[in-house]
Each structure stands twice: as structure tokens, then as C-alpha cells.
Amino acid sequence: MSATAWVVVVVLVAVGLWAVAVYNRLVQLRNRIANAFGQIDVQLKRRYDLIPNLVEVARGYLAHEAATLEAVIKARSQAQGAAAAVRAAPQSASAMGALAAAEGVLGGSLGRLMVVAESYPELKADATMQSLSEEITSTENRLGFARQAYNDQALEFNDAAAQFPDLIVARLLGFAPAPMLASTQSDEERAAPRVKF
Amino acid sequence: MKFWDHQHNARSETRRLLLGFAFAVVVLVAAVHAALALAWWLMVAVLPVHLPFPQGFLAANVGVSLMLVLGGWWVETSNLRAGGVKLAQRVGARELRPSLSHAEQRLSNIVDELCIAAHMPRPQVMVMPRTDAINAFAAGWDESDAVIAVTQGALDYLTREEMQGMVAHELSHLHEGDTRLKMRLAGMVFGLELVYNFGDTMRERRGLAWWFGSAIMVAGFAGWLTGRMLKAAVSRQREYLADARAVQWTRSRDGLGGVLRKVMAQRRDTPAGYAENPVHTGLAHPAVQHMLLVDVPGRSRMERWLDTHPTLDDRVQRLYGRRMQPLPAVPVPAGHESARRDEGGTAGTVSIASLVDPFARFM
Numbered sequence: 001m002s003a004t005a006w007v008v009v010v011v012l013v014a015v016g017l018w019a020v021a022v023y024n025r026l027v028q029l030r031n032r033i034a035n036a037f038g039q040i041d042v043q044l045k046r047r048y049d050l051i052p053n054l055v056e057v058a059r060g061y062l063a064h065e066a067a068t069l070e071a072v073i074k075a076r077s078q079a080q081g082a083a084a085a086v087r088a089a090p091q092s093a094s095a096m097g098a099l100a101a102a103e104g105v106l107g108g109s110l111g112r113l114m115v116v117a118e119s120y121p122e123l124k125a126d127a128t129m130q131s132l133s134e135e136i137t138s139t140e141n142r143l144g145f146a147r148q149a150y151n152d153q154a155l156e157f158n159d160a161a162a163q164f165p166d167l168i169v170a171r172l173l174g175f176a177p178a179p180m181l182a183s184t185q186s187d188e189e190r191a192a193p194r195v196k197f
Numbered sequence: 198m199k200f201w202d203h204q205h206n207a208r209s210e211t212r213r214l215l216l217g218f219a220f221a222v223v224v225l226v227a228a229v230h231a232a233l234a235l236a237w238w239l240m241v242a243v244l245p246v247h248l249p250f251p252q253g254f255l256a257a258n259v260g261v262s263l264m265l266v267l268g269g270w271w272v273e274t275s276n277l278r279a280g281g282v283k284l285a286q287r288v289g290a291r292e293l294r295p296s297l298s299h300a301e302q303r304l305s306n307i308v309d310e311l312c313i314a315a316h317m318p319r320p321q322v323m324v325m326p327r328t329d330a331i332n333a334f335a336a337g338w339d340e341s342d343a344v345i346a347v348t349q350g351a352l353d354y355l356t357r358e359e360m361q362g363m364v365a366h367e368l369s370h371l372h373e374g375d376t377r378l379k380m381r382l383a384g385m386v387f388g389l390e391l392v393y394n395f396g397d398t399m400r401e402r403r404g405l406a407w408w409f410g411s412a413i414m415v416a417g418f419a420g421w422l423t424g425r426m427l428k429a430a431v432s433r434q435r436e437y438l439a440d441a442r443a444v445q446w447t448r449s450r451d452g453l454g455g456v457l458r459k460v461m462a463q464r465r466d467t468p469a470g471y472a473e474n475p476v477h478t479g480l481a482h483p484a485v486q487h488m489l490l491v492d493v494p495g496r497s498r499m500e501r502w503l504d505t506h507p508t509l510d511d512r513v514q515r516l517y518g519r520r521m522q523p524l525p526a527v528p529v530p531a532g533h534e535s536a537r538r539d540e541g542g543t544a545g546t547v548s549i550a551s552l553v554d555p556f557a558r559f560m
Contacts, residue, residue: 039313130299137357138306145314145446 022169029157036150061123075106154178225420230258232412269388281337281344290323300352334488335367354526362452369442389424393417432505462523
């Protein structure tokens with residue numbers, strides 16, 4: 001083989017090794033995103049498990065607020081269904097969007113329940129209720145921190161996949177940018193809440 | 198607060214100070230040799246005979262002082278080797294029981310939450326049931342025996358947000374390996390101290406032993422002091438780093454800020470004789486003193502640069518960017534056991550029952 005052929009072979013091998021390294025790094029980062037999402041999923045499940053208990057305890061005191069309680073139950077089962085859909089197709093941005101919307105509805109109805117509970121002192125003083133609302137608060141915090149961790153991972157992956165020259169490998173091998181989670185879903189939600197009388 | 202900058206500063210500072218520590222050991226060994234050589238030379242000058250330095254003078258001096266420093270370091274380190282949980286038990290901490298009270302359930306949840314934020318395994322959580330001062334410490338050599346201990350006072354007086362700030366601060370000490378670093382530094386300072394103590398012991402005898410013992414003591418004192426100063430400075434940087442971390446993880450400065458301001462109020466309202474005061478039961482133990490969230494003011498008025506923690510005012514100022522007033526520490530009405538504390542607003546008081554029986558508070 002001539003010298004030129006050797007140079008070409010060496011360059012091709014070097015490029016191939018580089019591409020393998022980039023590919024491995026991207027796969028590693030994508031798996032970390034899956035892991036971070038798993039963390040969110042664990043906390044979501046925790047929330048779905050807690051809500052029926054909360055509603056049961058509240059039902060004893062809130063006989064006249066059946067509509068509020070039913071809304072929570074309904075939102076919970078919808079969110080649970082959306083979470084199952086995401087688990088089945090983790091890469092799908094539309095499933096993720098549906099979950100985010102369902103979670104938004106659930107968060108809203110839970111918030112309404114908490115506001116209603118404020119005006120029932122006996123319910124607030126109930127030991128089980130106190131214990132449960134501490135668990136719910138903690139779960140909300142865990143969800144927040146897990147979301148934060150997910151977004152950090154997604155950002156790292158998106159950065160890595162969008163930088164030149166790794167961008168070439170990412171495009172050729174079809175690495176799509178990971179969706180980021182937003183804590184608000186709509187413009188109405190982002191606007192500060194207004195109190196109406 | 199730009200926490201990334203603070204973290205960067207604290208990290209590079211710590212590295213410099215560790216190098217300084219190694220330097221202090223070298224200087225100490227050299228100082229011991231110089232002091233002994235000077236003592237020998239003065240003795241020879243006084244005596245009518247001419248005596249050369251004994252054979253192996255340098256080797257013996259260097260060897261013995263190195264042996265003392267390194268040996269002392271090794272002995273103290275193996276004492277601390279027993280691990281974080283053992284150490285916490287030594288100062289009277291017990292395991293957290295989330296089913297016991299609302300406050301303990303909350304603490305257990307807070308630790309879980311922050312471990313998610315910090316990407317770290319959950320440490321063991323313990324409570325110091327007989328201590329009414331707001332405080333906490335973290336200890337442990339590695340992840341497997343990492344422990345966070347929180348005082349009963351902290352459980353009683355802190356809101357959820359403040360408890361979050363405090364736990365985040367302690368988790369940072371574990372996350373950054375500060376607890377291990379501090380245990381190591383404590384061992385090294387102990388070694389440096391040994392040279393001084395050795396000289397002191399020699400002085401108890403009369404004659405030549407007294408003469409050379411004094412020389413060793415002077416040299417050893419310089420090393421001991423440098424060691425203490427460096428340890429205090431490393432520790433202070435680590436406190437700033439942990440404060441910055443607490444803000445990063447909780448995304449709030451009011452949590453930890455509230456804790457520090459409540460401690461300020463508690464200090465202001467607590468009678469003198471602070472260190473012997475029962476509100477600090479267990480905290481003044483030398484093994485944990487340098488690991489606390491806020492240090493127990495020393496029995497003797499130590500100089501500012503020997504303190505292992507920055508002043509409270511200083512830390513609050515760094516968090517808020519300005520001076521803040523103390524927050525009154527009143528029991529937080531939390532959950533079903535809140536009625537047990539009827540002595541009311543006086544911060545820093547401790548019921549007799551809780552001193553006699555650590556679990557009396559829950560009955």
C-alpha cells in the first residue's frame with residue numbers, strides 16, 4: 001500500500017474511534033436521563049398512593065365538599081394513566097406533555113382541597129391528617145427536587161448532543177434532544193393567581 | 198447570592214491551607230532540631246570543655262519529632278476510626294424514630310428530599326434528645342457510616358423550611374467529604390500537640406532534661422499554634438462552602454438564614470456559663486465540637502483566629518448581603534405533641550424531666 005493509503009486508513013480509524021467514544025458518551029447521558037425520570041416516577045407513584053388515603057380521611061370531615069374530593073380522585077386516576085403511558089414510551093414528547101398536563105390538573109385540585117381544608121379546624125387538627133399532609137408536602141418537595149435533577153441531566157445531554165463536532169454523530173445516529181420539564185403548563189398558570197370575591 | 202463563586206473560592210482556599218499544614222509539620226521538625234541544636238550550643242558555651250554534637254544528632258531529632266507527630270496522628274485517627282454512628286452515640290444521640298412525633302417524621306422526610314436534590318445516599322439520622330440548643334452535626338468517614346445528628350432544640354424551634362436549610366448544610370459536609378477531612382485534621386493537630394506535651398513532660402525533671410525539654414516545648418508550641426490556626430481556617434472555609442450549598446439545594450436563603458438568626462436570639466437570651474449550661478448537653482465534647490453547625494462558645498476566651506467557625510453575624514451577612522436581626526426562637530406548633538411544652542417563650546430553657554430521662558419529653 002502506498003503512503004497515501006496508509007494515511008487514509010489511519011484517519012478513518014481515528015475518526016471511527018472518535019465516533020464510538022462520542023456515541024458511548026451520548027448513550028451514557030441518555031441513560032442518566034432515564035434514571036432521573038425513574039426518580040420522578042417513584043415520587044409520582046408515592047403521590048398516587050397517598051392521595052386516596054388523604055381523601056378518605058378528609059371525607060369524614062368534608063361531607064359537603066364531595067365535588068372537590070371527587071375532582072381530586074378523578075385527576076389522580078387520569079394522572080396515573082398518563083404516567084403509565086410515559087413509562088411505556090419514555091422517548092415520546094407527546095406522552096410527556098400529556099403527563100405534565102394531567103399532573104397540572106392533579107396539583108390544582110389538590111391545592112383546592114388544601115384550601116378547603118383550611119376552613120375546617122377539626123380536620124386540620126386530626127393527627128392522621130397532619131401526618132398525611134406532611135407526607136404530601138414532602139412528596140411535592142421530592143418531586144420538585146427530582147424534576148430539578150431531571151432537567152439538569154436533560155440539559156447536560158442536550159448540550160453534549162448540540163455541540164460541534166459531536167453534533168455530527170448525534171445527528172447521524174438520530175439522538176433527539178430530550179424534552180425539559182416545565183413546572184407550569186399554560187399561560188394562565190404562569191400568571192399570578194388572582195383572588196375573586 | 199452567587200453560590201458557584203463561593204464554592205470555587207472555598208475549594209481553592211482549602212487546598213492551599215492543606216499544603217500549609219504539611220508545611221507546618223516540616224517547619225515544626227526543623228524548629229525542634231534548631232532549638233535542640235541551640236540548646237546544645239549554649240550548654241557547650243557555658244561548660245569549660247569542648248563537646249562536638251553527639252553522633253546522629255540530626256537523625257535522632259528529626260526521627261523522634263516525626264515519630265511523635267505521625268504517631269500521635271495515627272493514634273488519634275484510629276480512635277476516630279470507630280465511625281460516625283459510634284461518635285454520635287458517644288455524645289448521647291439516639292436513632293431517629295419517625296413514628297414517635299410529627300417533628301421526627303418531618304425530619305426524616307426532609308433528609309430524603311434533600312438526598313434527591315444532592316444526588317447522594319441517605320445518611321443515618323440521629324437525634325440528641327437532651328440538648329435544647331439549636332444545633333446539628335455531621336460525622337463519618339465514608340458513605341456507609343455517614344450520620345447527621347440534630348438536637349431536640351432544633352426539632353422544637355425550627356420551621357420546616359429552616360430545618361431544610363440546616364439539613365442541607367450538614368449534607369454538604371458529608372457530600373464534600375468535610376467530615377473525613379475534619380477528622381483527619383483533628384488527628385494531625387493532636388500529633389503536633391504531642392511534641393509540645395513531650396517537651397512539657399521532660400521539663401518536669403530537673404537539670405539537662407529541663408533545659409532540653411524547654412527547647413522542645415518552645416518549638417512544639419509554634420507547631421501546635423500553626424496547626425490550630427490552619428485547622429480553624431480550613432474549617433471556616435468549609436462552613437462557608439456548606440452555607441453556599443444549602444442555598445443551592447434548597448434554592449432559598451431564608452431556611453438556613455432563619456436557623457442562624459434563631460441561634461443568635463438563643464445565645465442572646467441564654468444565661469452566661471454557656472458551655473456548661475445543660476442546654477448544650479453533649480455538644481461541648483471535643484470529638485464533635487468542631488463539626489457542629491454553630492460552634493459552642495469556648496470555655497476560655499480563645500482568640501478569633503482559633504475559632505473553627507466564622508461568626509454568626511458574618512455568616513448571616515454572607516447569606517443576606519446585609520446584617521440581620523435575630524429571630525426569636527419560640528417552639529413551632531407542630532403536630533400532636535406540641536402541647537407538651539408549656540414553659541413558653543423563654544428560649545434556651547430545658548425541662549428537668551428531659552434531663553433526667555431523654556424520652557420524658559414524649560410522654
